[in-house]
Amino acid sequence: MTRLAVPKTYKLYIGGKFPRSESGRTYEVLSNSGEFLANAAMASRKDARDAVVAARSAVSGWSGATGYNRGQVLYRIAELLEGRRAQFVAEIRDVEGVSAAAASAQVDEAIDRWVWYAGWADKYVQVAGNANAVSGPYFNISVPEPTGVVAIVAPQDSSLLGLVSAVAPALVAGNTVVVIASEKLPLAAISLSEVLATSDVPGGVVNILTGSPAEIAPWLASHADVNAIDLVGAGSLDWISMQVAAADTLKRVFTPENGPDAAAPALGRITGFTETKTVWHTKGLI
């Protein structure tokens, strides 16, 4: 006889914990063929607000860690993803309805992309920074620093790869993240949060919300304690209004990208959410 399965409860991931939505709402996640797969938490604006609070409080620790340390922590996530390959492949097949090979390829690429970004953590400063030869007795150096709290609307047509492509680069420099997962394909995102929770990533560094980007993203776009917003997956929403709202506090904005190559790996995805700080110091021998 067949064993009775134990279904998983998919919750939000905020501040290293797995709360339900404060609104008590859930929504049905369906397979590509329309079958019920799970109930996902439907995050509210208050959940988004809580996520920003968690992200803000994690900024100082995460951005203050050495690049070497962040690189190791990020690499560790790749290791854990590798260990859960089968789970992710299964979830992607379920929700996206793709072949095992395609699902595997997506997971592999996501893991490899994560590794690629992990390696940047102690290098992007060297590539994006400068020693400046100024005309005077000064030591002068420019270094990129994380901008702070980054809100992300993850690509909506990819379970894992799109999410990783947007989240990983934001983390490299030391930003903390509030990400709204793909509305229709949220299962891998929730599993990723389980990976994050068992990794060395401090609570609050990544906060994952499931639900309606159209409902939550505007709140993040106008939130004064969010420093940047990545609208990569907001192409089908009224993203221009969000960019306008983001202008109220001069947030840094990435605009939508569509297609399978959305959020393709690039150093620009790291440096785009950094601030260049230039420090002058006098040089005097006597």
Next chain:
Amino acid sequence: MSFLEYAPAPESQSILHLKSDYGLFIDGEFVEGQGTPFQTISPATEKHIANIAHASEADVDRAVAAARRAYDTTWSRMSGSDRGKYLFRIARLVQERARELAVAETLDNGKPIKESRDVDVPLVAAWFFYYAGWADKLDHAGLGANPASLGVAAQVIPWNFPLLMLAWKIAPALAAGNTVVIKPAETTSLSAMIFAEILQQADLPAGVVNIVTGAGETGSALVNHGDVNKVAFTGSTAVGRMIARSTAGTDKRLTLELGGKAANIVFDDAPIDQAIEGIVNGIFFNQGHVCCAGSRLLVQENIHDEVIERLKARLSTLRLGDPLDKNTDIGAINSREQLERIRELSDIGEQEGAERWTADCAIPENGFWFAPTIFTNVSTSNRIARDEVFGPVLSVLTFRTPAEAIAKANNTPYGLSAGIWTDKGSRILAVADKLRAGVIWANTFNRFDPASPFGGYKESGYGREGGRHGLAAYLKPAASASAIAAAPAKPVTAAKAQNASEGAAASARAASSVTAAKAKKASK
């Protein structure tokens, strides 16, 4: 007679050959504007200097069309080395006409001649020299091989450093291969008009730089023009916000240098005499009309009284008066409107309970003047501790520990600059790490250099001007290069990789994933 009063030492105005009326500079020619011309006056005397043309929307359209034509037919096709040579020419001409430019700037802006002569104009020449050399080295700008220019840049600049801000905008734009339409501030168009003459002398191809004078609506027409590819603005955060809103959803690249409320942090082991000079320079340089001014003095509580006493003694030696006098330290406030704002905020400071002290100096009868003022007993919630006054007004707050200093310094929506004064090297580096500001001066203040990136965090704007970063703000990766991110990634188009950072207008836009594939020029 007191020796310290010094005999008058006015800089001669005979070097100026001003016209009574200045037109717009479009397509290499001075042309009349369609709007009603307005006067530019000397803020030190309120006397009329010249009439300035007022560009209408149609004038702006003409200017953008000229810039587009010049971009398509000339400038984007020219070799980098030839573009560089034009910029070198401009730099030399600025040096040759340096005194004239300095006198014009001081007359029109009200800043002391010693500043326009020793700071503004030399930096203008330096900016053109620096970026001239970049024009044929764009492969090294950090965007991979053969980066492409953006097209037509719309630039709007403020009145505090009229010519210097023009140089900050034009030099990197031209070096990168863009053409320019620039709008000077309404009250300070004069030096830009002399600069237009320099462009004619340099034989710069027509339309590469176009200068449209006017007020806010001219600037608005320019940044909202459908055929500009890049918008660069320096000015208030309020206007910067409007521009960010209006360019949302477009492909325009945006760089914003906005307001600031910089903390100048003085620890008890600071080199005290230099710190006092740094405080003075930080807030009273250019009458405090400086976005990165050290307007919040954070002084360690145990030396507060001593610092204030020394500061007051030093301020009492500052000489306020005729900006054209070579011994003037504090010139005129740029406009009546600005003077009223400074007065209003200072009055609020008093009402909120801060203690006001003003240097005892005679105020000239005509013109716009505000004596150096410091407020003690200021708390972080006072408006003079939060709002940008943009005038010679210093707010003094205290702290007890480095952590408190950092917390107070960062407690502002702005993040442009900061100062640190201490003899302890390790503390400088640690505090500099934790300050959320784009430019940090340690044991110095208000230093500028074309090689040094300048720009803010948070509501002080985004993007950097100066250095390699300032150049990259006018470039994009080669359009046709194929991006090989790393081993795992499937080849993706560079356009995608670059698109990733499109909206951010972040300074370092380096898409390292773009390999040095044979890149063709970006076709428009």
Next chain:
Amino acid sequence: MTGTQLIPTERALALIGGEPSDANLRRYLHGIPGVDAVGLEQRAAALGTRSVKTTSKAWALDTIIKLIDLTTLEGADTPGKVRSLVAKALTPDAGDPSCPRVAAVCVYGDMVPYAVAALGAAHGDPDKGGVSVAAVATAFPSGRASRSIKLEDTADAVRAGADEIDMVIDRGAFLSGRYGLVYDEIVAVKEACKRPDGSYAHLKVILETGELNTYDNVRRASWLAILAGADFIKTSTGKVAPAATLPVTLLMLEVVRDWYRLTGEKIGVKPAGGIRSSKDAIKYVVTVAETVGEEWLTPHLFRFGASSLLNDVLLQRQKMASGHYSGADYVTID
């Protein structure tokens, strides 16, 4: 501040907080805020850009002359050379009787009697129209001799009629941290400046800033000299490069200003060596006026140690009077 009621040594002890031992002095001197070289030099350069014209310039030129210690310090000095120097001091511009006299002549100790004799009735306080005699002492310029020789060198010059003693500090001792030794020596030399009537020759303490090298050292040595009883602090012997510079002089003026804030007592400053042009000297005058105030521009509080400066000032003075440029043959050599 109770210091003003105490005699100098007691006040120094109170400030130092104990005996003037190396350790106590180190604690005190190293507790003084440091100097940022770049900022100091920028401030000096900024003061140097003041534009001093017309009436201000005329006043400055006359003031400079009145503040000069006209100096000859050569191994080849003779009574004849000193007489010539004195004549120049008394009549700087033979063609202009309105030209003021210099403050003092500065010579080696053995030349003091000839200077005194040559001055005759004109020998006296510059504030009262006289010209003083300053003697370098304490094994000038190196200061490398035993204490007893230095004290006798000093006493000998005072006995011969020197009004002012320009001593050198022991730079070797200072640089090796033996602050107590430097302090004691200044105190002892000051005592050797005492005349039989109980009055003292004015003591100028030469720091030899070119050998102290760093601005922090100059600031500490300035404080040390003042604590020990210096009436004046002086930059240099003129025998070591760099001699006086504007930043060093500014720094010493800042110390003097801070001492005045602390005690109400005014100490003099003398830049010496390397100031040759009126243009440079005017920068010093500006720096004095804007750092400690115009009241310091008197012979008792500020001097230029110089020789060739005088003639350049005279050329400028003649230009201001006549409206055309003068030439070297229209001023006398000494």
